[in-house]
Amino acid sequence: MITKESNKELAIVLCGHGSRNLNYLSEVVRIREALSKKLGLDIFECYIEINKPPIEECLDKVREIYKKVLIFPLLLFEGRHMLKDVNEKILSLIKNTNKEVVLINKLSLLNDIFPIILNIINNKYSEKFDILVTSCSFSKNRKVKKELEVYSHRLSFSLKISKTIFHFVGEEKSVFKELKKLGNNSAKILLHPVFFFNGYLYKKNIDTFSQFFTTENLSPLAHYDDIIESIFQKLIVKI
Numbered sequence: 535m536i537t538k539e540s541n542k543e544l545a546i547v548l549c550g551h552g553s554r555n556l557n558y559l560s561e562v563v564r565i566r567e568a569l570s571k572k573l574g575l576d577i578f579e580c581y582i583e584i585n586k587p588p589i590e591e592c593l594d595k596v597r598e599i600y601k602k603v604l605i606f607p608l609l610l611f612e613g614r615h616m617l618k619d620v621n622e623k624i625l626s627l628i629k630n631t632n633k634e635v636v637l638i639n640k641l642s643l644l645n646d647i648f649p650i651i652l653n654i655i656n657n658k659y660s661e662k663f664d665i666l667v668t669s670c671s672f673s674k675n676r677k678v679k680k681e682l683e684v685y686s687h688r689l690s691f692s693l694k695i696s697k698t699i700f701h702f703v704g705e706e707k708s709v710f711k712e713l714k715k716l717g718n719n720s721a722k723i724l725l726h727p728v729f730f731f732n733g734y735l736y737k738k739n740i741d742t743f744s745q746f747f748t749t750e751n752l753s754p755l756a757h758y759d760d761i762i763e764s765i766f767q768k769l770i771v772k773i
Contacts, residue, residue, distance in 0.1 A: 545600040546577045546769060547592060549620055550608040552584035553733035559585060561731045561756045562608065568762050573769065576600075582620070589623055593635075602634040604772055606765060608730050609640055610647070610755075611670060611678045638768055641761070643685050643728070650760045651752070652692050655724070659750065664721040665697040666690040667709060667749070669739050670728045672702040682728065695724070703727070703735045706742045713747065725749040731756050 546569070550562050562579050570577045580592035587595075596603050607620050624637045641647055668686040670678065682700050690698040697716070701709050713723075725743055729736040732754045743749055755761045 542600055544575060544602045544604070544773065545596050546573070546575055546604045546606065547596055548577065548579045548606050548608055549589055550579060550581050550585075550731070551733075552581035553731065554584060555731075555733045555737065557732040557737075558734075561754070565608070565756055565762055565765070569766060569769065572766050573773070575773075589620070593623075597633045597635060600633070602636070604636050604638055604769060606638045606769060607640045610643055610728060610730060611673060611681060612675065636772060638772055641764060641768070643681055644688070646764050647755065647761070648685060648688060650758065650764065651726070651755075652689060654758060654760070655689075655693060655752070659724075661722065663693065663695050663724040663750070664718070665699065665713070665716075665723045666693070666695045666726065667713075667723060667743075668698075668700045668726045668728055669703050669705075671735050672704060685728070686726075689726075693724075703739045706739070710746060723747055723749040724752070726752040727754075729754050 548562065548566055548569075550558075553559070566577050566579050578592060578596060580587050580589045582589055593603070593605070605620075605624060609620070621637070624635065666686060666689060668682060668689075670682050673679070679700070679702070686698050686700040690696075699709055699712055713721075725740065727736045727739040736754055740751055743751075
């Protein structure tokens with residue numbers, strides 16, 4: 535809640551996609567509260583769709599009160615939401631205000647997230663996996679799937695996993711066909727849906743696989759303290 539008693543020098547706005555899954559909202563709040571405790575600053579959240587407040591409404595209110603606003607996108611890929619719903623709206627706000635509005639670079643899948651996830655897997659599992667399966671939400675932007683491909687192969691190479699399959703959520707049937715072609719029902723599968731939060735698509739991916747295969751499942755990124763620390767480090771250098 536934005537009040538006139540707030541610190542008027544600086545505010546941080548976390549911008550998420552939005553989801554009807556209640557777990558999603560609670561996880562966004564968890565990140566906000568953790569960062570607020572670390573930074574001692576007022577932090578707000580907004581959403582591109584579904585949840586409230588929408589990005590435009592939140593930013594309009596925040597910039598009325600604070601001299602400087604830092605915006606951090608809780609998004610992972612350079613898809614439509616990042617390019618249009620966040621970048622373009624922020625640029626429009628910057629042009630129409632005398633306040634300092636700064637869009638901070640999102641976490642990089644390869645530079646920020648990869649080393650964290652690699653370390654988490656190495657610490658959590660002692661056994662070796664035969665297959666790594668990754669996924670993300672659908673995008674028409676070819677760069678999204680290419681980035682997922684590079685990330686997946688780099689992770690499997692570092693983990694010495696011989697087989698890698700990457701896909702958009704919704705393409706599970708084609709993945710199942712590929713897995714069945716391998717003809718090894720005893721293969722150890724590491725399932726890694728690449729999502730920030732436990733929203734609808736993360737849950738759909740996990741649930742669909744669980745009907746046909748036994749897998750070890752990585753949690754959404756927001757569940758890992760090192761991911762929150764990485765966001766903190768990106769924010770602190772801009773304060």
